[in-house]
Amino acid sequence: MMPIRRRGWEIKDNEATPETVFLNRRAFMSATGAAAAVGGLGTIGLGSALMTTRPARADDGVLPSLLPAKRNEAYVLDRSLTPQKDNENYNNFYEFGTSKYVARAAQELKSRPWTVKIDGLVAKPLELDFDDLVRKVALEERLYRHRCVEAWSMTIPWTGFPLAALVALANPTSGAKYVQFETGVQDGPGMGGFYPWPYTEGLTMAEANNELAFLAVGTYGKVMAKQNGAPIRLAVPWKYGFKSIKSISRISFVKDRPQTFWEQLQSSEYGFWANVNPAVSHPRWSQAQERVLGTGKEAPTLIYNGYGQYVADLYKDMKGEQLFM
Numbered sequence: 013m014m015p016i017r018r019r020g021w022e023i024k025d026n027e028a029t030p031e032t033v034f035l036n037r038r039a040f041m042s043a044t045g046a047a048a049a050v051g052g053l054g055t056i057g058l059g060s061a062l063m064t065t066r067p068a069r070a071d072d073g074v075l076p077s078l079l080p081a082k083r084n085e086a087y088v089l090d091r092s093l094t095p096q097k098d099n100e101n102y103n104n105f106y107e108f109g110t111s112k113y114v115a116r117a118a119q120e121l122k123s124r125p126w127t128v129k130i131d132g133l134v135a136k137p138l139e140l141d142f143d144d145l146v147r148k149v150a151l152e153e154r155l156y157r158h159r160c161v162e163a164w165s166m167t168i169p170w171t172g173f174p175l176a177a178l179v180a181l182a183n184p185t186s187g188a189k190y191v192q193f194e195t196g197v198q199d200g201p202g203m204g205g206f207y208p209w210p211y212t213e214g215l216t217m218a219e220a221n222n223e224l225a226f227l228a229v230g231t232y233g234k235v236m237a238k239q240n241g242a243p244i245r246l247a248v249p250w251k252y253g254f255k256s257i258k259s260i261s262r263i264s265f266v267k268d269r270p271q272t273f274w275e276q277l278q279s280s281e282y283g284f285w286a287n288v289n290p291a292v293s294h295p296r297w298s299q300a301q302e303r304v305l306g307t308g309k310e311a312p313t314l315i316y317n318g319y320g321q322y323v324a325d326l327y328k329d330m331k332g333e334q335l336f337m
């Protein structure tokens with residue numbers, strides 16, 4: 013049940029989803045019938061017919077006219093991009109179910125019209141219409157690695173803009189020490205049970221202003237597929253994937269460190285910092301290696317997922333914190 017190393021695509025899906033395994037055990041332990049919340053496990057495979065690249069949809073708004081955005085060549089990779097079909101057909105989006113095959117279910121997400129509410133410790137709370145927001149910022153493409161805490165990885169061409177640009181728009185007061193993100197998915201078919209919905213995440217102000225922190229609105233030069241977190245999601249590539257919250261509808265500037273979705277579920281396994289580190293094992297598996305999706309191969313995991321030159325300084329005075337969990 014607790015594989016230390018897993019091999020490519022040979023493994024069964026229910027072994028490839030440690031986050032699910034944890035939740036499933038909780039469900040079995042629960043006397044309240046919450047097992048229904050992980051009912052998706054029983055249907056693995058049924059929803060797995062591949063979603064193919066979609067044409068622009070009627071509800072895509074202004075974004076298609078701004079794409080493709082120019083690639084920012086500063087962010088280089090040492091591996092090839094994950095095939096788009098893998099990126100769009102092997103997802104974590106618990107609001108739509110615990111299986112990896114939620115692409116079809118996620119098409120129910122109503123991603124337009126969409127507003128991002130900005131509140132908390134700011135000069136003036138804002139409600140930004142998604143179309144207005146993407147017109148206001150300078151979109152660019154960045155190639156980033158993505159490392160899930162479950163020991164698999166992808167390499168993704170995102171289109172979006174630096175989170176720092178949104179922080180500047182928000183104009184937080186000096187009392188703001190953290191940024192909290194909340195997902196706008198209110199009634200996904202996977203929601204219910206013991207999960208602390210809505211999905212929330214958080215960063216320090218310094219992390220949010222780091223040049224790597226990115227708000228993505230597109231992938232592979234196109235409008236982002238719904239299963240990847242349309243219309244706007246975070247990409248913080250030096251942290252485990254669960255920090256990169258999807259379908260954001262609220263960003264709050266706060267004084268105290270926010271409690272995140274995963275922290276509330278199991279803080280000893282999925283903490284606030286969640287920086288990638290091959291030397292710090294998850295309590296139930298090693299983080300030394302990763303399955304590089306689309307290749308059938310494993311590769312060594314890198315400290316800060318290879319982004320130490322950008323982010324290591326953020327943590328140099330935080331020795332007492334659980335930075336890698």
Ligand SMILES: Nc1nc2c(c(=O)[nH]1)N[C@H]1C(S)=C(S)[C@@H](COP(=O)(O)O)O[C@H]1N2
Pocket residue numbers: 099102103104105106107159160161195211239240241253254255256257258259
């Ligand atoms: N709202 C929301 N955001 C989420 C998740 C989720 O279940 N709900 N899963 C996270 C996890 S665990 C990962 S690995 C990535 C997966 O993103 P992808 O499916 O686009 O590869 O999204 C993250 N963001």
Ligand SMILES: [Mo]
Pocket residue numbers: 104159160161162252253254
């Ligand atoms: Mo993940």
